Amino acid sequence: MEALEPADFERAARARLPAETWDFVQGGSGAERTLAANRAQFEQARLRPRTMVDVSTTDQRLTLLGSPLSTPIGIAPVAYHQLFHPEGETATARAAGRAGALMVAGIFASRTLESIAEAATGPLWLQLYWLRRRDALAALVERAEAVGFRALVLTVDAPRIGRRLRDARNGFAVPAHIRAVNLDPSLMAASHRADAGSSGIADHAKEQFDPTLTWADLAWLRERSSLPIVLKGILTAEDARLAAEHGVDAVVVSNHGGRQLDGALPTLSALPEVVAATPPDLPVLLDGGVRTGTDVALAVALGARAVLIGRPILWGLAADGENGVARVLDLLKTELDDTLALLGRPRLADLDPTAVVR
Template sequence: MEALEPADFERAARDRLPSDVWDFVQGGSGAERTLAANRARFAECRLRPRTMVDVSVTDQRLTLLGSRLDTPVGIAPMAYHQLFHPEGETATARAAGRAGALMVAGIFASRTLESIAGAATGPLWLQLYWLRRRDALAAVVERAEAAGYRALVLTVDAPRIGRRLRDARNGFAIPAHVRAVNLDPALMAASHRADQGSSGLADHAREQFDPTLTWADLAWLRERTRLPIVLKGILTAEDARLAAEHGADAVVVSNHGGRQLDGALPSLAALPEVAAAAPPNLPVLLDGGVRTGTDVALAVALGARAVLIGRPVLWGLAVDGEDGVARVLDLLKAELDDALALLGRPRLADLDPAAVVPA
């Protein structure tokens, strides 16, 4: 398939995936207002290009938490990549390495932490949910550090799973041949069955996610790792300041891809206040609704150090495995190069709020 933009993979993936898996990856919570608003916010912004600037060379390289990256486009944490391709997260990791991009693996990865690390040639971070079983959480953290992961990303916006109606209507459960192999099977049993009007993922979250998580608990995690700790799910200036006060090393502005609180702020709308509240030594990332290189430029101009993409990666994986993911990343990198040149801001550091007329 000749893909000219990431959306080409969306159309092709829809034809290849079972309908319940398609709804699982595409859907949001509730009436899916936040899911739609994530994209709409990008569409509402306008760019202010400068002219008569030497743009013969563009440069989108950066350093993030000590890692050199060729692009500010990274891969967001997502579970169960083997739903989309037999090689799962190892194919995704190889593609990220080819692009010089960051990959954030999920705690519910369907390949082992060690095999993902073995496939990766670029930096890897590991995403965590706060589990009731602290021993299981600590064991995963220890394995990640031993395998060479460079940061931990704690998802803080999921004390419970949002009401994902597509999954409930489909009675969606993870098929038996796809497993979260880095955790005790007993912890994951509920994800493989679904009651009428519910989903296996929602049932599993009710059983295993610890809703008592508070800022004080970060000390427990800090005591168990030397890795940087990134908090994902920050949407307000208040929480950005608290993250800094409690020792976070970075934050991700995120509404979980529109899959948690329906009606929450679009990520791009929340970004300026979070970026303004974060101290200079606290990198701010963004996910949610990024689909083009121009979207990446907008996010960086409004305060993001980098962006993480989710659904487009899974579209590429479903269509053509490693090569599909690599092509999605290459398209976004090429689009970002075009945006930098046409904006008259050839380096990432040249992007600032003056480049954008906000929505």
């Protein structure tokens, strides 16, 4: 059957992936309250359509940190794309380029930064965790800038990994044949084994992530690269103001897809206060729970410049590689076009909070 919505790829991916990999993708932390709340906030919001508006042409183009994009729908950083398809991140990058979409590659990508950059025809950003080994972090930043990545996305909500019970029950570890190839293997050994009642992901983070990260450390990162710095994991006005004060170039409202602090604010709830606390020229992005083009319109109306999509991209990758990812992005773009037209707000700039009732 022809896929008519991203959820069609969800069903196809579940049929193809091992159960423990499926749980790794779909699961959240704790009782998965935040995971469910991310979706619930989008499902409970309602739109206020305007009529008698010329919607013969819709336009979802934008410019983000100097890069022109065809859509505000980007690809969120997720580790180990080769868990889902042999071509991994290179397939994802090609699909993003076909869609004119931003791709944020993960620090634990399973393809080299160089091969991802070679495959990409659109803008690439690189996501980072703050590692204890700053020399490894600095080397990765240097490589990314050299091959054309356009921004660094520092994830700030993971001083340790949340208790992800599905992974712990499955004893999930990264298969030996799939590696985070951009880092020294000695840094990644723990990710390939799992202690009883834990997971390789959690054990690796405990070993390698530096929990002493503070706002003062941003100066160290700024000294090592001229690339814009984006902070991912901002949920409060207080942290949004501090990000602006420390010269950050953009922020991502994110709760790690419900995989860190269970009970944390859903992202659509947190978005308005973050937007209100940041200067108008500091872009605010959002991830977590976005599943449809209408969800994208809701986020943009409430102040997001763009959204990042995680799980649906992996569904498409698992189902049909590059073409699956491209089709997921195409479906989301088509849904967003339909929403803009039926909402009577044909351009992204026409979306504002008056379009939404929550």
